[in-house]
Amino acid sequence: MTGVAALSRPVGTAAGRIAAMAALAVSVAFAHGVHDPGVLCPLRALTDIPCPFCGGTTVFIELGSGHLLRALAANPLVFVGAMVFAVAPLGLGARWRTWKPQVRAWILGTAIVGSGIWQFVRFGIF
Numbered sequence: 001m002t003g004v005a006a007l008s009r010p011v012g013t014a015a016g017r018i019a020a021m022a023a024l025a026v027s028v029a030f031a032h033g034v035h036d037p038g039v040l041c042p043l044r045a046l047t048d049i050p051c052p053f054c055g056g057t058t059v060f061i062e063l064g065s066g067h068l069l070r071a072l073a074a075n076p077l078v079f080v081g082a083m084v085f086a087v088a089p090l091g092l093g094a095r096w097r098t099w100k101p102q103v104r105a106w107i108l109g110t111a112i113v114g115s116g117i118w119q120f121v122r123f124g125i126f
Helices: 003-034 042-047 056-064 068-074 076-090 094-098 101-122
Strands: none
Touching (some): 003 056, 056 068, 056 076, 068 076, 076 101
């Protein structure tokens, strides 16, 4: 495949992912509006200490409600991860695969630690 045909498949796949994520976000926002399930994170439910991924559901609730900045504030790591997942078929991550595994692990580890610190600040622990 060359030209437009080669590009249309990744664009279609990315558009499909974005549409599915949008439908999921709107559904989660609606379900949360009808019934608030409370704290979903097992670590936070048991210890009251947030994990680096706390706020992940809130990201999708806020996205589904159309509040991009609130979604970003809930958990930047999950927000950026969702956006990267959505556009991955476009091949924007080709450079990521060229980096050594140690570099990728360092970047991901730093992002997770940063997200954990963000959650501590967000929940008033720091």
